[in-house]
Amino acid sequence: MSSITTTAVFAIAALIYLLSGGRWSIALLGLTLFLILPNISTPQSEHKELKPSKDHKSENKQEIDFTNTFKEQKTTTGAVLLNRPPKSLSESKSKTLKPFKRLPKVVKANKESILRKKANTKTRSVSPVYTSNATPLLDSNFLIFYSSLTGASERSAKKIHESLVELDLKNKPQLINMDDDIDDLDNYFIQTPDLPNLVYIMVLPSYDTDSPLDYFLEFLDDTANDFRIDKYPLRKLTGFSVLGLGDTESWPNKFCYQAKMTDRLMGKLGARRIFPLGEVCMKSEGDSKVEEWNKMLIETLKDNEPIMFEDQESYENEEEEEAGEGDSNLSDEGTLVDVEDMGKMISDSKTESTTRDVKKMVTKDSPTYKSLTKQGYTVVGSHSGVKICRWTKSALRGRGSCYKFAFYGIRSHLCMEATPSLSCSNKCVFCWRHGTNPVGTTWRWEVDEPEVILEGALEGHYKKIKQMRGVPGVSADRFNEAFTVRHCALSLVGEPIFYPHINKFLQMLHAKHISSFLVCNAQHPDQLRALNKVTQLYVSIDAPTKEELKVVDRPLFRDYWERLNSCLDILRTVQSHQRTVFRLTLVKGFNMSDAKSYADLVAKGLPSLIEIKGATFCGSSSGGWNMA
Secondary structure (H helix, E strand, C coil), X not given: CCHHHHHHHXXXXXXXXXXXXXXXXXXXXXXXXXXXXXXXXXXXXXXXXXXXXXXXXXXXXXXXXXXXXXXXXECCXXXXXXXXXXXXXXXXXXXXXXXCCCCCCEEXXXXXXXXXXXXXXXXXXXXXXXXXCXXXXXXXXXXXXXXXXXXXXXXXXXXXXXXXXXXXXXXXXXXXXXXXXXXXXXXXXXXXXXXXXXXXXXEEEXXXXXXXXXXXXXXXXXXXXXXXXXXXXXXXXXXXXXXXXXXXXXXXXHCXXXXXXXXXXXXXXXXXXXXXXXXXXXXXXXXXXXXXXXXXXXXXXXXXXXXXXXXXXXXXXXXXXHHHHHCCCCCCCCCEEEHHHHHHHHHHHHHHHHHCCCECCCCCCCHHHHHHHHCCCEEECCCEEEECCHHHHHHHCCCCCCHHHHHHCCCHHHEEEEECCCCECCCCCCCCCCCCCCECCCCCECCCCHHHHHHHHHHHHHHHHHCCCCCCCCCHXXXXXXXXXXXXXXXXXXXXXXXXXHHHHHHHHHHCCCEEEEEECCCCHHHXXXXXXXXXXXXXXXXXXXXXXXXXXXXXCCCHHHHXXXXXXXXXXXXCXXXXXXXXXXXXXXXXXXXXXXXXXXXXXXXXXEEEEECCCCCXXXXXXCCC
């Protein structure tokens, strides 16, 4: 204790003595407490200067400076330790820990490391196994699917059907047209029919243009990637096989590509392949090659030997690994990728994958084009159309106009019936297009500009008018007036609101003083919500209940009823400023039994007007009419 401290102690003792009235005992007690209490509250070890030990580079201190960044160290038990700074903040300033710099991570795209990682993190898949048949394959229920525009696939499917019938099988094989006979693909490719030992044989063409099969492939792909659905819904099948028909001369790069995709996606959905994919060029090999494949299929069905089954996902992983091994000698130079740049790379790759197979909806050399033009349509661009209405012909001859004249004063010879989208998301039983127009739930085609569509539609319409100049009864005045269109009915075929630039197209019509009546099928709520001004907005209400709508409209969307109700809500709210119309197309025996449910839909959508139409049976209905 220093001299200053000793003097202070004696001074305090003297002060206590005087204050206590000269009692030494009280002075000594106070002096003793003064000397003892500091040693009790602070141990002697704490007064020692803390020096780093030679054996330990750091110690666990009691105070933390949170203004610095610390390293984390994990012990053998998994606990996290921090290299803490000195005890006091003043000391921390003299011994500051340097904060770590955050450097961008660099990823080495080395083929060998990628393959090793894939080997260590393989997804659960089915190993190749031999599968036996519980019953002979010939005792299976055979469903022969086909899709045909020119007739080749239908002819080939019928040959396979006849070959199976000749075998006098236990179960009669069924022939199914995928374009007309199937109302809901879910019933065959998710749930499957309630028949034992099902075998699917699929005869599929391939076209360089859009065809009904494109929607089927889109459906299979969506099902394979839909987490809400069983990953292997087709494992209940006994087996399947695909025969592809194509043309190696006209479309060498697209030869049987739709059949190949179907074969791959069926395997991905868990179906067992019982016979290899067939590929036939109908131009060079023709029916003889189909017959050869058919005979080999029949011989295979008679043979009840076990069949090797390998999960499609495992097979594709093997292909990727084999391809990777061939490139494993690539150097790391030029493959270093900054993590911050990976987002752009992923975006670019997605863009490439989505635009790689974009094609025209209807090309001039396609069966769809030939079928539509045969029905009197003028195909405009690659996805639009125009057709002269029979009421336009009638008005030119002075024989009366359609209901629009009685209701709204629109003269039919001044009306143009057109559509910017030939594609539709329904396959209604009362549609008179005979199922020839494309179908789809998303726009997957090239997009024509609105200027091209409008000019092409007007040009095609005026050409049709010119053809009427020699028809008896045509009035010269009305013929001359017909070359100035004043109204456009966007209700010809397909779904006009499906066209991506529909708003700009409507603006161009109105700029030319052409009024617009647009009809939609209440299956595209997003497009309906974004729709701008239209002279009159129609919504087709083809059934009052969910069950009847599925039968009548045969919608492609699975959530078709929810979509219809969403459209009615939009009609009542967002589009309440428009003049709206409910169009009811009534078909006897299909959608005329529940008037109250129709009234409920009207109360929900609150349309301005209601138009009721009746479907009329006239002549053959072998195309779209599926009302047997």
